[in-house]
Amino acid sequence: xxxxxxxxxxxxxxxxxxxxxxxxxxxxxxxxxxxxxxxxxxxxxxxxxxxxxxxxxxxxxxxxxxxxxxxxxxxxxxxxxxxxxxxx
Numbered sequence: 245x246x247x248x249x250x251x252x253x254x255x256x257x258x259x260x261x262x263x264x265x266x267x268x269x270x271x272x273x274x275x276x277x278x279x280x281x282x283x284x285x286x287x288x289x290x291x292x293x294x295x296x297x298x299x300x301x302x303x304x305x306x307x308x309x310x311x312x313x314x315x316x317x318x319x320x321x322x323x324x325x326x327x328x329x330x331x332x
Contacts, residue, residue: 278318285317286310 259267289309294302 282310282314285314289313 286306286309290302290306293300293305298305300308
């Protein structure tokens with residue numbers, strides 16, 4: 245059987261150093277924002293669990309809030325329609 249030719253390799257984008265720094269800055273700022281929001285969501289879930297006195301310990305509620313609740317909020321937020329004032 246004949247082998248298929250290798251797919252063409254993507255050419256690197258011709259970015260200047262400043263554009264590369266802007267991309268890295270944007271990536272890191274979004275990453276830090278998501279980390280901060282996830283930890284805040286976990287903290288709030290732990291506080292609610294300690295105040296309500298449910299069946300789950302506050303530490304476990306904080307972990308579940310960070311690992312489960314925050315990604316669900318991100319998915320829900322992404323599916324919400326954008327208000328007309330924010331559309332370009």
